[in-house]
Amino acid sequence: MKKILEVRGLTKIYGSGCPRCISATGPAHDTNVCPHCGTVVAAHDVAFDLHEGEILGIMGESGSGKSTVVKTLFFDDKPSSGSARFHDGEQVQELFDLNPAEQRWLRNHKFGMVYQNPNLGLNFNVSAGGNIAERLLMNDLRHYGDIRDRARQLLARTEVLSNRMDESPKRFSGGMQQRVQIAKALATRPPLLFLDEVTTGLDLSVQARILDLILEIQQELNTAMIVVTHDLGVIRLLAGRTLVMKYGRVIEAGLTDQILEDPQHAYTQRLVASAL
Amino acid sequence: MGYVAIKGGADAINGAERAMEILRTAEGEQGEPLTLSAIEHQLRLLTSRVVSEGGLYHPKLAALAIKQAQGDTLEAAFALRAYRSTKPRLLETPPQDTRKMRLIRRISSAFKDIPGGQMLGPTFDYALRLMRLDLATERPEDFRKIAGSFLARSPNAPVADSFPKVVDTLRAEGLLPPLHSRQCDPFDVTREPLVFPVPRSAALATMARAETGSLLAIAYSSMRGYGDIHPTIAELRVGYLPIELPHPVTGEMTEAGEVLVTECEVVAMYEADSAGKRPTFTLGYGACFGHNEVKAISMAILDRSLQKGMADGPANPSEDPEFVLLHVDGVDAMGFASHYKMPHYVTFQSDMDRLRTTQKAHDQALEPSPHQTERAAQ
Amino acid sequence: MNSSYELPLDEADYNFGFLDEYAKREIRRAILKSICIPGYQTPYASREMPMGRGFGTGGLQLTLSLAGPDDVLKVIDQGSDDSVNAVNLRQFVSLTCPGLTTTTHTSDATIIQSRHRIPEQPLNESQVLVLQVPYPDALVVVEPSEARRKAMHGEGDYSRLLTKLYEDIVKFREITISHRYPTRINGHYVIDPSPIPRYDVPQLNQSPALTLFGAGREKKIYAVPPYTNATPLAFDDVPFRTEDFHDDRGERIACARCGSTRSFLDELPLADGSKRWQCSDTDYCDQQLQLKSGTLTGARQ
Numbered sequence: 017m018k019k020i021l022e023v024r025g026l027t028k029i030y031g032s033g034c035p036r037c038i039s040a041t042g043p044a045h046d047t048n049v050c051p052h053c054g055t056v057v058a059a060h061d062v063a064f065d066l067h068e069g070e071i072l073g074i075m076g077e078s079g080s081g082k083s084t085v086v087k088t089l090f091f092d093d094k095p096s097s098g099s100a101r102f103h104d105g106e107q108v109q110e111l112f113d114l115n116p117a118e119q120r121w122l123r124n125h126k127f128g129m130v131y132q133n134p135n136l137g138l139n140f141n142v143s144a145g146g147n148i149a150e151r152l153l154m155n156d157l158r159h160y161g162d163i164r165d166r167a168r169q170l171l172a173r174t175e176v177l178s179n180r181m182d183e184s185p186k187r188f189s190g191g192m193q194q195r196v197q198i199a200k201a202l203a204t205r206p207p208l209l210f211l212d213e214v215t216t217g218l219d220l221s222v223q224a225r226i227l228d229l230i231l232e233i234q235q236e237l238n239t240a241m242i243v244v245t246h247d248l249g250v251i252r253l254l255a256g257r258t259l260v261m262k263y264g265r266v267i268e269a270g271l272t273d274q275i276l277e278d279p280q281h282a283y284t285q286r287l288v289a290s291a292l
Numbered sequence: 293m294g295y296v297a298i299k300g301g302a303d304a305i306n307g308a309e310r311a312m313e314i315l316r317t318a319e320g321e322q323g324e325p326l327t328l329s330a331i332e333h334q335l336r337l338l339t340s341r342v343v344s345e346g347g348l349y350h351p352k353l354a355a356l357a358i359k360q361a362q363g364d365t366l367e368a369a370f371a372l373r374a375y376r377s378t379k380p381r382l383l384e385t386p387p388q389d390t391r392k393m394r395l396i397r398r399i400s401s402a403f404k405d406i407p408g409g410q411m412l413g414p415t416f417d418y419a420l421r422l423m424r425l426d427l428a429t430e431r432p433e434d435f436r437k438i439a440g441s442f443l444a445r446s447p448n449a450p451v452a453d454s455f456p457k458v459v460d461t462l463r464a465e466g467l468l469p470p471l472h473s474r475q476c477d478p479f480d481v482t483r484e485p486l487v488f489p490v491p492r493s494a495a496l497a498t499m500a501r502a503e504t505g506s507l508l509a510i511a512y513s514s515m516r517g518y519g520d521i522h523p524t525i526a527e528l529r530v531g532y533l534p535i536e537l538p539h540p541v542t543g544e545m546t547e548a549g550e551v552l553v554t555e556c557e558v559v560a561m562y563e564a565d566s567a568g569k570r571p572t573f574t575l576g577y578g579a580c581f582g583h584n585e586v587k588a589i590s591m592a593i594l595d596r597s598l599q600k601g602m603a604d605g606p607a608n609p610s611e612d613p614e615f616v617l618l619h620v621d622g623v624d625a626m627g628f629a630s631h632y633k634m635p636h637y638v639t640f641q642s643d644m645d646r647l648r649t650t651q652k653a654h655d656q657a658l659e660p661s662p663h664q665t666e667r668a669a670q
Numbered sequence: 671m672n673s674s675y676e677l678p679l680d681e682a683d684y685n686f687g688f689l690d691e692y693a694k695r696e697i698r699r700a701i702l703k704s705i706c707i708p709g710y711q712t713p714y715a716s717r718e719m720p721m722g723r724g725f726g727t728g729g730l731q732l733t734l735s736l737a738g739p740d741d742v743l744k745v746i747d748q749g750s751d752d753s754v755n756a757v758n759l760r761q762f763v764s765l766t767c768p769g770l771t772t773t774t775h776t777s778d779a780t781i782i783q784s785r786h787r788i789p790e791q792p793l794n795e796s797q798v799l800v801l802q803v804p805y806p807d808a809l810v811v812v813e814p815s816e817a818r819r820k821a822m823h824g825e826g827d828y829s830r831l832l833t834k835l836y837e838d839i840v841k842f843r844e845i846t847i848s849h850r851y852p853t854r855i856n857g858h859y860v861i862d863p864s865p866i867p868r869y870d871v872p873q874l875n876q877s878p879a880l881t882l883f884g885a886g887r888e889k890k891i892y893a894v895p896p897y898t899n900a901t902p903l904a905f906d907d908v909p910f911r912t913e914d915f916h917d918d919r920g921e922r923i924a925c926a927r928c929g930s931t932r933s934f935l936d937e938l939p940l941a942d943g944s945k946r947w948q949c950s951d952t953d954y955c956d957q958q959l960q961l962k963s964g965t966l967t968g969a970r971q
Binding site: 627 | 693696724727757867889935
């Protein structure tokens, strides 16, 4: 399989930083706050590869740094250090060296993001169809009829009733809002999709249908995905490989089946045991 | 035909000018033209507003502006600003030290007593707002009587030339952060446009010229809870500030005159510092030409709330530099409000075209198909 | 307050063009920058003028910094030389620029300052059109923060503006923007072309004359240089449309005064409930009347 993303040494700290920040934080110290200078080490030295059509899970509780990783890759936040190489056909892009305009171009054309909070991913002041149109318009599509057809197809694919496409998603249920977000993210058929706690807070039956949809899309479009979650069930269902994070560090990485069958780290063992 | 050509613009403008003039002088023969001196002295707080909002310290010109604007503060400040536009700037005023102010009033609400002492001075703060009917028939003799009794009751002890500042005391104790040396030249809002983000000095300069009511309204929103900064007035002072300028030949700082200013420093609550620095109170600063305490206090509160917004991102309108600074200028705001009175025939024609076309499209979509009409008829 | 402040001795002694020379130089620099970057909103320290913000102070500052004693100025408002604001501005420029002449004829003018209209008669290379601008930024309808709008312009990110057009068509089956129609200049910056009707927007495209836009209150100057593309935003299948002046039978309405069927019309409601239509551009209307009567002078009513 072809590599699509290589992440090395990804680090993000919030604060002034000091020489002892790294050695004084992490799972061994039970904290991600440096006791010497108060800096938060949100993520340190995160490294992984992602292949075409693969789903990588990043699991951890809040404060583990899992969302930080995705936010830096989607350019919502700047990393403190590290590199991320994105393979786009024959081209290789060093994500963190790009200027804001190039980053925005990649976000619009090659990446998709589904946030836990639909407020972040959707514009509630325009219709569901308009949300998808916006993304298509970013991609220089200029035919109103084509844009509408495409929006209708995408919403149908994500099981949003097409007769509601001209309504604001503000009035939709939580599950429906996530479907619109997914449709919007998929509008440009991006090779890489980020999903940040997309089913958190939804009813179990709604969760199951959204997860099914994500799997179907992955199979149909061969989209590579990074799924961030604290939910072992989501990882089990979606992710082929998984990183487990705690206090800003990756403490375990490997095939999801292996991690679930034979967790090495005490923290992962507790997680798996409690989920059973 | 009921058609009137849109003509005669020049005549109409001249007529408007004459109509304004006749209203200004409508008292008729008994009327006495207001003297500039009467405006400057008897309407001193009005003059204060105009010099500060006009951004030009010239009380006599301000009095003239008030007279010709028939008392409208916005118009008067506007005239001063336009006058200022015609004058080249010959010199940049270096920062002045307000410790050297010759005070007429000075209070602190933070301490019962302060080095140098509290000085209530001229204020309406504790006056009863009852109608003073005796003023309705005041004569020049009354003025003299008031002056005489004021002088007779003045204490003999001389007032000190300058007073220490309350914030210096707080600073010495470490309750306020130390002053850091000037990092950049002050931003001149009359020479540079505001391109956001702007430095604090640009915010201060903009607010120093701002319309009093606008500043008050936004500051009041902060006081009421849209982002309360919990202010305490460390010191409010009113007095004459000597202006020192470099001597044109020797370059030595030389006193060139003095201006009446109001200055306010508020101390606001401390905040947890993520960088682990020692917590201290924070400071908000307000100052304006003339005697205008509400403006200085509002400005000080907004200075503090804007600093918060500049550091952490705005959580309330009063913390948003763009929102505050682009909406407090009286000349800008009144000009735009007035411009709606100008003809908008062409744009309204466009508006009507869009609405009619939209209505047509709407009606066509609602028009029942022949099949439906048939069924309705049955 | 202080007795030492005396009134200036002679208030009538203003500099040529009212503004001091430093101010005019700054404005000319901003103009040059705007021409170099077509459609870019150049910030400048707009001065207070003796008329209200919103009455054309931005346009006026441009005119005053460009005008010399040998210039011929035309000032119009709503297409008319005689509307109150145009008269006011023209008088002020005449007063402060000794030697400058004024005209109502579009073809004679070297500088044309206008509010809400572009003259019907095509302009030539030796003319400068100065438009007065209340809102300089086309993005303001979708983004209130100027700092964020600046980034959007820099990256040529107009998707949210286009989404507004999409939403318009969804809701009304029409693009409802009537004037201030967002127009892309030279393939990059989208400008607010000032509140000219859509009818006038095509005149900006490849115009031989330089068009300058001045927003006094918002402190911005921008330009459409001569022979530059100006493309109104639209969809491939929902084209940009100008105001429609056809009656119910589909016939083009003619000006009741000069009979022209090729001008932007003012609609005037009459007391009996009917309407009268007349050219908005008074100079054009006069020219048409003169052409009709075969005279070249004295046709003004």
